[in-house]
Amino acid sequence: MNLDIEFDRVSIRYGDVEAVKDMSFRLDGGKIYGLLGRNGAGKTSLLSVLASFREPSSGTVKVGGEQPFENAKIMREVSFLYDIDYKDESDKVKAAIETVAGYRPRFDTEYALRLARNFNLPLDKPLKELSKGMQSAFNVTIGLASRSPVTILDEVYLGMDAPTREIFYRELLEDQERHPRTFILSTHLVSEMDYLFEEVIIIHKGRFVLQDDYESLTSRGVSITGPAQKVDEFTPGLKVLNVQQLGSTKSAIVYGELSEESKHAARRAGLELGPISLQDLFIHITGEEQGT
Numbered sequence: 001m002n003l004d005i006e007f008d009r010v011s012i013r014y015g016d017v018e019a020v021k022d023m024s025f026r027l028d029g030g031k032i033y034g035l036l037g038r039n040g041a042g043k044t045s046l047l048s049v050l051a052s053f054r055e056p057s058s059g060t061v062k063v064g065g066e067q068p069f070e071n072a073k074i075m076r077e078v079s080f081l082y083d084i085d086y087k088d089e090s091d092k093v094k095a096a097i098e099t100v101a102g103y104r105p106r107f108d109t110e111y112a113l114r115l116a117r118n119f120n121l122p123l124d125k126p127l128k129e130l131s132k133g134m135q136s137a138f139n140v141t142i143g144l145a146s147r148s149p150v151t152i153l154d155e156v157y158l159g160m161d162a163p164t165r166e167i168f169y170r171e172l173l174e175d176q177e178r179h180p181r182t183f184i185l186s187t188h189l190v191s192e193m194d195y196l197f198e199e200v201i202i203i204h205k206g207r208f209v210l211q212d213d214y215e216s217l218t219s220r221g222v223s224i225t226g227p228a229q230k231v232d233e234f235t236p237g238l239k240v241l242n243v244q245q246l247g248s249t250k251s252a253i254v255y256g257e258l259s260e261e262s263k264h265a266a267r268r269a270g271l272e273l274g275p276i277s278l279q280d281l282f283i284h285i286t287g288e289e290q291g292t
């Protein structure tokens with residue numbers, strides 16, 4: 001089951017604060033989306049209307065053509081996992097998994113228990129006694145095993161250590177192969193997670209900035225590496241986002257496609273051309289030098 005998502009001129013206000021401003025975009029069902037934005041950009045606010053936690057202040061959100069707010073049919077099919085506070089939660093891991101299985105129609109309990117084992121989660125421990133990273137792994141377990149057509153993971157991985165995050169990324173890709181659905185991963189861990197995204201949405205200060213597939217986005221820039229002096233001779237007139245130097249070797253990140261002629265010239269000068277990273281682009285787009 002694939003559910004398309006549509007935001008149409010959505011604004012979300014908290015009193016005087018306008019957290020989301022007039023955002024419109026569409027997510028086709030069945031892909032892994034990265035929702036990128038700096039702290040306070042409006043990611044959680046935007047996602048919370050998808051998950052029926054609140055209504056937009058204006059505009060409409062549709063999931064599978066229907067508004068999700070207080071819509072039991074849609075709410076069953078949207079899982080929203082975030083940094084949930086379990087400090088008062090006495091249910092043990094196994095019991096908590098069974099509880100969720102009761103209200104998520106596509107939940108796979110066997111898969112949840114297998115994930116819990118992979119994450120080394122103690123099944124007979126109350127949630128409130130799990131470490132922060134284990135609570136994150138529990139959230140990810142619920143998110144994956146729910147197999148919801150729309151699964152939102154809002155920075156749930158922050159408490160996890162690197163090996164645990166690796167298990168999560170691998171499981172996400174493998175389970176998406178078996179049961180394609182829409183994942184929205186909100187993060188600012190861009191460099192670590194970029195390979196997971198099929199499409200990227202960037203928001204900044206409550207506004208929609210861009211949506212594009214990962215390949216096209218990263219092909220909009222180029223890294224130029226070689227002897228420092230040659231790089232310096234080549235880059236004037238180009239929009240340089242970032243420069244790094246190690247000994248006599250310099251690498252410049254340039255935004256904007258180079259003409260074939262420029263590429264030949266660079267190679268003739270002994271420079272190496274490579275792709276730009278999503279992280280470089282993200283920093284550039286949401287950096288303060290934008291003056292926004």
Ligand SMILES: Nc1ncnc2c1ncn2[C@@H]1O[C@H](COP(=O)(O)OP(=O)(O)OP(=O)(O)O)[C@@H](O)[C@H]1O
Nearest residue numbers: 014017018019037038039040041042043044045046
């Ligand atoms: N309940 C609330 N009451 C008032 N303002 C709020 C509330 N929730 C969020 N905001 C404000 O709305 C803006 C967007 O916050 P939001 O949590 O949606 O951003 P975010 O992109 O998820 O940030 P982060 O990456 O830091 O979690 C911020 O200015 C925040 O202070």
